[in-house]
Amino acid sequence: MKLIDPCNRHLNYLRISITDRCNLKCLYCVPRDQIARLSHKDILTYEEILRLVKIGVKLGITKLRVTGGEPLVRKGVYGFLSELSRIDGLADLSLTTNGVSLKDNLTRIKSAGIKRINISLDTLKRNKFHKITGLDLFDQVWRGIEMARDMGFHPIKLNIVALNGINDDELKDMARLSFDNPFYIRFIEYMPIGDSQMGNGPLLLAPEIKKRISELGQLIPVRNSINDGPAQRYRFAGARGEVGFIHALSHHFCDRCNRLRLTASGKLRPCLLSDHHEDIKGPLREGRTDDELAEIFFKAVRHKPSDHNLAAGNPLRVCGQMHAIGG
Numbered sequence: 001m002k003l004i005d006p007c008n009r010h011l012n013y014l015r016i017s018i019t020d021r022c023n024l025k026c027l028y029c030v031p032r033d034q035i036a037r038l039s040h041k042d043i044l045t046y047e048e049i050l051r052l053v054k055i056g057v058k059l060g061i062t063k064l065r066v067t068g069g070e071p072l073v074r075k076g077v078y079g080f081l082s083e084l085s086r087i088d089g090l091a092d093l094s095l096t097t098n099g100v101s102l103k104d105n106l107t108r109i110k111s112a113g114i115k116r117i118n119i120s121l122d123t124l125k126r127n128k129f130h131k132i133t134g135l136d137l138f139d140q141v142w143r144g145i146e147m148a149r150d151m152g153f154h155p156i157k158l159n160i161v162a163l164n165g166i167n168d169d170e171l172k173d174m175a176r177l178s179f180d181n182p183f184y185i186r187f188i189e190y191m192p193i194g195d196s197q198m199g200n201g202p203l204l205l206a207p208e209i210k211k212r213i214s215e216l217g218q219l220i221p222v223r224n225s226i227n228d229g230p231a232q233r234y235r236f237a238g239a240r241g242e243v244g245f246i247h248a249l250s251h252h253f254c255d256r257c258n259r260l261r262l263t264a265s266g267k268l269r270p271c272l273l274s275d276h277h278e279d280i281k282g283p284l285r286e287g288r289t290d291d292e293l294a295e296i297f298f299k300a301v302r303h304k305p306s307d308h309n310l311a312a313g314n315p316l317r318v319c320g321q322m323h324a325i326g327g
């Protein structure tokens, strides 16, 4: 039995948030003060996650992303990544990070079996990086990105959350990075999730971003491959890398969504943009069998909404915090 939801979507992609903690406080992700943190006992242990992943793989999960919070701040993460990469049946294992710890740990990440990394980078300006993230670490993150490129990680996706009045003046500079670097630049529409420091101003949506960066040259569509996410992909003629748009608000891609999320606190969440979840940590710690835990996967999948209700200009917000759910 595989994870197929009532809309006949095959869920084969699990994103795991291994911690709700982060060493940055990006203004679109978390409130700057007083973030309630999960206590150690409330977070799934690595052994628990590995058991759930093995169950998921038997149910058809083939693609896995480790995220957070910031995954690289959790103690023991490199050993955990190695264990994950040894699980039979996983075709794709990747990592999303803010890049702060990359520089000194790339060899460990590579030895652990990770080939693909997504790195969040919302600006190319040091002062603005400080303003967005709360820390003056642009140079360190950029060095990590260059080193990852030089070590042959591929693809390296750079995730940019497009923010009106904050980084909208840099969209073309970001896109231009794809000319000489094999980077995949991903422009992400800001999603109203949890408490953050973002106001309610107008959102910068993918069609507008695309229009602005088209001034650099013709955007040639790139065909999506089977393991691809929802990004609309393009390449400038002669460029080494790509640009792409994640248009979660302006153009829902729910009909193609193949994702399930496991949060740091052990909840299975069938949709990022809906607060419905199934607790799997409780049953796991009560000693349920693999078959009983598999049934919780099926229950989550049965509740995957056909579509999410968020749209630009719509006052709805998702209550869960992005850093705990895992972006």
Ligand code: SAM
Binding pocket: 022, 028, 029, 067, 068, 069, 070, 071, 096, 097, 098, 118, 119, 120, 159, 160, 161, 188, 189, 190, 191, 192, 193, 196, 322, 323, 326, 327
């Ligand atoms: N700490 C890691 C990082 O910074 O990449 C992983 C966790 S972070 C929550 C995962 C991704 O979610 C990042 O690319 C981040 O930019 C994105 N993200 C966070 N809050 C968001 C929001 N409100 N709207 C859109 N993307 C968001």
